[in-house]
Amino acid sequence: MTPTRPVPAWLSDAVLYQIYPQSFADSDGDGIGDFAGLAERLEYLAWLGVDAVWLNPCFASPFGDAGYDVSDYLATAPRYGDAAALAELADRARRLGIRVLLDLVAGHTSDRHPWFRAAADDPADHRYIWADHPAERFVRSPGRRPGWYLPNFFDFQPALNFGYARPDPAEPWRQGVDAEGPRANRAALRGIMAHWLGLGISGFRVDMASSLVKDDPGKVETGRLWNGLRGWLDAEHPDAALLAEWGDPARSVAAGFHADFLLQFGGDTDGRPLRSLWHNGAGTDQDGWPSEPCYFDAEGKGDISVFLDAWRTADRAVGGDGRISLPTSNHDFSRLACGPRTRDQLAPAFVFQLTWPTLPAVYYGDEIGMRYVPGLPDVEGSVLGPRYNRAGCRTPMQWDATEGAGFSTAHRLYLPLDDAPDRPDVATQRADPGSLLHLVRRLIALRRAHPALGADGPVDVLHAGYPLVYTRGGRFLVVVNPRRDPAVLPAPGPAPRRTLEARGVTADAAEIRAEGFSYGVFEL
Template identity: 60%
Template sequence: MPHPVPASPHAAADLAPRLGRTVLYQLYPQSFADGNGDGMGDLAGITARLDYLQWLGVGAVWLDPCFVSPFADAGYDVADFLTIAPRYGTNDDLAELTEQAGRRGIAVLLDLVAGHTSDQHPWFAASADDPADDRYVWSDAPVDGFEPGPGRRGGFYLPNFFPVQPALNFGYARPDPAQPWRSPVDAEGPRANRAALREIMAHWFDLGVAGFRVDMAASLVKDDPGLVETGRLWRENREWLDATYPGRVLISEWGDPRVSVPSGFHADFFLQFGGDDDGLPLRSLWNNGAGTVQPSWGEVPSWADAEAQGDAGTFVRAWQEATGAIEAAGRGGLTGLPTSNHDFTRLVAGARDAEQARAALVLTLTWPSMPSVYYGDEIGMRFVPETPTLEGSRLNPTYDRAGSRTPMQWGDVPAGRLGPDVAESRYLPQDPDPDRPTVAAQLDDEGSLLHLVRRLAHLRTSDPRLDAAADVSVLATGYPFAYLRGGTLAVVLNPGRDAVSVAVPGAATAREVEVRGLRTEGDVVHLAGHGYAVLDLA
């Protein structure tokens, strides 16, 4: 099934109108593919693998930060927002990537670190030397959570995450006479930072970028009850975007689509954190290693587990609530459903059964949210425990993100089969398991996870019943999880190891689109352990 290609390379950047039927693919630039043979994944390597992404059915790619940085937090500590880090290439290489991706109908999104910079950024150096500079949050006296400042200014600055990431000052929603460092949101520094966000976005839009995933999007205005002022800031950015670069998109790392999408974003991911329920909706689907790498979460029974102790109802209710809030706001927008990402363990974590990833990926690609596939999840790459800590990956003694950032497992792909020959990254050690999955091993296997994801990604693009705007009717949320899309496309999923059954009206005469372990008796659908069925009832 061919992937539709826009009339011109630049048309791919017009992503907003087709976001609801687009498969987003997140790739970690340093881990994806090495185009120049120095061991570091780079932009040339991504460009060389665009044929693979097109073959897979990807409509947009999101790159983690690739800007100049000291890489104390793997690039989320930006020292120059307008320049590609030399280890990845040049700005011309980014323009070439967007051009070549556009020719294949693939939009390119970058990561916008909006709330902070590196402590090596010239803005911070200037602010550290000038007491009148309020681009960052400074206190003359020590304050809990603040760090001692460098430079002639002295004093203490507020970090946004790690100490090397000073928070940009977007103001405080509420004044407090006892805390004189609190600037109002319309002070000079906050106004300058809001203007800088638009300058950064415009710079990359003019090089063909289709949009941004915004890191820690809810963190900008401080002490902001209900995130009212933060929401106002992003709505103003959305109005500017629609007027100046129509068709481009903003996707947030907020973790609460009920609030973020009405605040101006085109989409927001359900995440393992965020919102009033602290990420419970997504963790109730796939726990991504909770209890092993992030014990503070506690043990949340997840639906995508062989023990079959979870229930998808928590997620469904959260999705319904978010969708209702988005519709009430009247602007439009989507929830986002990711398989995993660079901060949390993968669908296949440690010794967990990789077969469970099949049901999870079928759900991701057929549910009425924006599907996001983390690089390697399409072949069943696992979280690799005890991967060496690198570039700020360790967050606490039991939680190191490096195991989710290991190199893409290409294997011995025949030269020219997926585009120009390209080396595997050596940014981190490969998964040492000799039976680790690879693209090469699955490339000619129609029964592989890779081919399942490919078929579903192309189905998502071509079948209007799978557009995020199409209707969904939930039949059951446990084992199996069953729902109808567009009234006539049934999806039945069983990540558990035991056989399950459910009645699906019309199943007796349905056409099998994607099935595994399926048996029907009239309108009763029986699924074997780790089975799934996508059935056309029309």
Template identity: 65%
Template sequence: MTDRQPVPAWLAEAVLYQIYPQSFADSDGDGIGDLPGLTARLDHLAELGVTALWLSPCFVSEFGDAGYDVADYLTVAPRYGTNADLAELVREAGARGLRVLLDLVPGHTSHRHPWFQHSARTPGDDRYIWSERITAPVHAWIPNQGPRGGFYRANFYPIQPALNFGYARPDPSEPWRSPVDAPGPLANRAALREIMAHWFELGVAGFRVDMASSLVKDDPGYLETGRLWGELRGWLDAHYPDRVLIAEWGDPAQSVPAGLHADFFLHFTGRALRSLWDNGTGSQGHWAHGEPCFFDAAGNGDITEFLTAWQQAEAAIDGRGLVALPTANHDFSRLVCGPRTREQAACAFVFLLSWPSVPVIYYGDEIGMRFVPGLPEKEGSQFGTEARQGSRTPMQWDATAGAGFSTAPAAEFYLPLDPDPDRPDVATQRADPDSLLHLVRRLVRLRRDTPELGTGSPVTVLSAGYPFVYRRGAGHLVVVNPRREPAELVLPELPAADPVLVSGVELVAGKLRAGGFSYGVFRV
């Protein structure tokens, strides 16, 4: 689309912060985080320097999948508060210069959503995908308990019936394959606009779009899915040009040209992010197929796969949008996981906040909260062999027994606290100028004050090994050595460099020496 509006400047300059609402801050003592609790903690986020908050789903749900089974897109779940509480959060965040993004789940609803309840008893209603028989993929078809009978297609769990956005390749012999312009798919497209407009009018700045590639079925190359998002982007540009859609697609080279403002590099699509951090839950510093990730203390990783994916995405995007790079999220392990320490997390933050992507900080990673293994399943957190609950534990605000998260008895917490007696917390790190929290604050401030470290400046890789060395624009050099062992590199072409934020790195006469778990940002 040559007439597409540019990405809003605030997103290009943003540092995002993801909040898992049920684990962030509990204001009413029921052991579950809520919106008033979050509002009361906004000063921490303002001090951190982030500019936008992304809340995982906070809508009415039966919570069979932690809120990703929405039963009412227009109403806040009572356990989190009310719509008025969300409006108050948006106002108070705005007063601190923070925008609020919500999580849109467009591909499926809860089986308790009124749309599905109506469809399940109404032959001919095609808001969902219905068949008289089980067909491929067999595991996705669920027997209907309503008077309509038949089977409905689910996206993930049986409680998550797929909304019908049509099939890219209809087949008259398979009548469940609605074309994309059938009444049900068109009604669902209209519903997406209505949902987004409702929250935009209340001041919400945008949405992270869950599984954005999953809407149109049997869609080779995602051509029809891309047209759907291109249509929605046109509507957004016309009516809400300062609002944004950030895809959970995992392939910016496809999603951004389609019309989404940004997309994540993710662990489960491709190899780019896995080759950086790891493959997620329970990691021992290795990603898929047992290969070591780059941020591996032994230094056996390889960053070239990430760089290749980055270059391909940048070429395809061609300035029309952005790549978002998260520290972690609610589905994957934290930076501090298994043997990976907070020292390595410091290196990861230096990279994250000096690379030309939109950085996304998962709650608690700024203090080095760890992935906690061995926790009980909670609200669908065990998906297949993947245990996600270890990244969803309560935020650690202070060193008290309840970590400042809640006044409820610990047994009533949404998930158990990290039992480690040395677990980090905000209050302790706030008092320690050498803490990870203070480093992240300094890095966020440095990125804000140094345009060359942001999304709009080119990156030139000088060394794709240990240490990892790259220039940002003409004036800044970044060095990251996330392994335990020191590393040396001769860079005779470099001019003199002045340290800006350095720990364990020396640059003298064209020779670079980087200690173990070291980093440096220099002005050249």
């Protein structure tokens, strides 16, 4: 399908890398990661082969929700460094072939943002959503203004007013999408994006991208809003990327985004496709998530068709107009190495992720098998419930085997390090050609060398069980067996000509044999 609005060339088959900046690299010894520390690690990212990094929010914030409560969109948080340091980071990264994307918190601010402080004192200010009587989820005004305001998430995150798609006589505070407040907020979004793009940032991942217009069936008005911003980007910044935290690529790409992440929530399937791959009931576990085996687990009781069906539906809808991104994990979701899953099980997962026709997104540390650390205390809003503790997937990057893991010289860190005696680290794995890190690096290089393995290459699933067997572009055969038990299948075609990457899988003209926790990538 010919795209009507093409994806920027650099993004079309990019490998993304997510960085939680508090936990990546600390240059000044205060126990919190920063821009300078990240800049010192750019060589590693270039060596690994990633094309772009996106940083969780770096804007000024009181950090009630780890930076997702913004108090100034045009200033960086002092803990990371100033705007000049961020611009220098983006410039140094670009020279190494890496783009830097920021996390844009579009739907709400901190209650300490000057916009909200002004609105809390002025009944004529409509930048936020105010009710004149108590209503569900609304919070009492903290200022001279009478009434209640609507938060998006925590109470200290008042929702910006982008209007309501439908009026309701019982809720007279509902303004239309073209009222003064929503127009001002749309203009502010454009100004924020233009500011950072002008400083060398290459685009944005938009937090809660579907949440802007309220009571919006089918997200029609939200789509109009983002399509308007996309039109401006195409005209003024055609090389900039717009990625959604939406979890519904079919809808978000139609709404103007270049790509959307499959998430543990969102869309008509409520995140089940991603959870059906990785979620094993450990780590971040939301009450209400059904308890079902995932495909990448040792017992072999999962069902890959849940993911395949959802991916096919989204892929047909997206066509050539955008991309679907498949993450290993994220700052809100359990790492691949979580609960009973051992490091032997991670390699097949990466082979699948890096040879499937999506944009792979590697969460920092997953490439070395950093584990989800259970039982950590709440830090900056990380604990959302008895079974939903996000701190465990936000621990400091493990660069080496020293006391501070090469992350920091501080005695007290943003979050505790993994205290497992066998915790993995970058230095040890870089020195070991047989490590998970080297496998991930080779897979990224293989994907770059053979476009048929990338986002645009056709895929044909030959066996949707254990092992999973598929071809890419008719030229490459991929076999993935994430369970403990071995499997044997009749050969689906002629014997491969060459083995590109394999562990425990053999394929000839008669059969495919896959040992437990095995994988193979072959040229046909």
